[in-house]
Amino acid sequence: MDSDSPDPQTLTSDLETLTLSGADPPTDPFTSLNDLAHELASLxxxxxxxxxxxxxxxxGRARALSLLQKPHDHLTYLSFNALALLKLRRFADAAAELDSLVDLDGSHYLYESYPNVYPNRTGxxxxxxxRWFRAVVPIKLGRRQDGLDRLYxxxxxxxxxxxxxxSEKNFGVSARVWRKREFLVTNSIIGVHLSSKEFSVCLNLIKVLLNRGFLDPILLSKLGYILMxxxxxxxxxxSFNRVEKLMEDEEEKRNRDWELSEVQFKNLINRNKALVYLVGKDYVSAVREYEECIERDQSDVVAINNKAICLMYLRDLSDSIKVLENSLERVPTVALNETLVVNLCSMYELAYVNHSDVKRTLNNWIARVAPDDFDSSCTRI
Incomplete structure (x- = not known):
């Protein structure tokens, strides 16, 4: 069963991580993404x-045709190229792309070094x-310690x-962006330690965030998961009760730093309750919590997946399969999740003598609708 502890990279979308400026969010007026970089909207x-x-x-086309005229255009396109290579699991190629950069803090990457191109811009x-990709690529290549060193x-x-x-007088958007990045990087480090069951390190990192004022429902939920x-x-x-209190605290909701919608917040609370039931092997109650989540949001993949597995534990393999199949039919772009597909194929193997044929049908459907980075080997054909 998937843990309900969110993977660090899901806390901030990949595209949001691709904030164009390094030191601060852009303050120049613009009407479209294309004002920020060459054909950025299309990318x-x-x-x-x-x-x-x-x-x-x-x-590749933009580079070959010399369409990237400004220094920051090259960096923006390199970011998207590295992200695409990571998504396609071409980690060595991504590392080579990132290694082409020399001293990210050097003057050659400062706006003020090009006053004719960027008048009145600094930083x-x-x-x-x-910076983020350079830290995580070594981990993808199996160089865990190198990656951790870079993340720290x-x-x-x-x-x-x-x-x-x-410390600046005009505390505002820029400070919030950097706090968000601190949260992202710390969660990534927690994820690496958690994968090696280094729980004490994870707990210490979470306590540091809490002491620094990051009273976040996802963080508190992760704390509860690790304690379990x-x-x-x-x-x-x-810890899970503290999450519920955050939902009830109107002042906290007004001053919140987190970006969960009300539906996402309520579903997080239900999933936390379900985890407690799961520990007690009360699968019926856990299913009830997951069903509440799915009623609110039919794209809640964690709730869908875990409901199906609870049904399997209750020896209702037929309904378990239906839950996963229905989710794929309803919202394929969201539900097409590798963990979910692995679990569905495992259920096929338990339920059907001719499971290879059923999995092949699933695999053919996935080939038609899946994004480029979906790992079709998860069907185990």
Missing amino acids: HELAYRGSWRSVLDKV SMVPFSL SLLDFVRNKVIEKE QIGDIESAKS
Whole structure:
């Protein structure tokens, strides 16, 4: 069963991570994305659709035809190229692309080094995503310690920016952006440690965030999940209760830093309750919580997947399969999740003698509708 602890990279979308400015959000007036970089709107559209091969083609064409005229255009396109390579699991190629960059803090990446191109602009033009990608690529290549070292260095860099921006008189958008990045990087580090069951390190990192004022429902939920992993059920329940209190606290909701909608927030609360029931092997109650989530949001993949597995634990394999199949029919672009497909194929193997034929039909359908980065090997044909 999937844990309900969100993967760090889901906390902030890939495209949002591709904030164009390095030091601060852009303040120049603009009417469209294309005002920020060459044909940026088209790149965004391709990326949102998961058309990562088309992203690579577009970047390659722009480079070959010398369409990128400004220094920051090159960096923006390199960011999208690296993201596409990562999505397509071409990690070595992504590393090579990122290694072409020299000293991200050098003067050659400062706006003020090109006064004729960027009059009255100062600061770094390096997209934050490039710093982020350089930290996570080693982990993808199996160089865990190298990746952790880079992530911790990036965290120091981001925290210094937070301190710098919070000390300015006009505390505002820029400071909030850097705080959001601090949250993202810390969660990524937690994710790496969590994958190796280094729970004490994870708990310490979460406590640092909480002490720095990050009273976030996803963070508190992750804390509860980790506490459950180490067997501290009562403390986990206490953490989940704090999430519910955040929902009830009108002042906190007004001053919130998080970006969950009300539906997402309510579903998070239900999923937390379901986890407590799961620990107690009360699968019927867990199913009830997941059903509430699905009624609110038919694209809640975690609730869909976990409801199906609870039904399987209740020996209702037929309904379990229907839950997953129906979700794929209803919202394929959202429900087409590799973990969900792996679980569905496992259920096919349990339910059908001719499971290879059923999985092949599923695989053919996936080939027609899946984004470029979907790993079709998860059907195990």
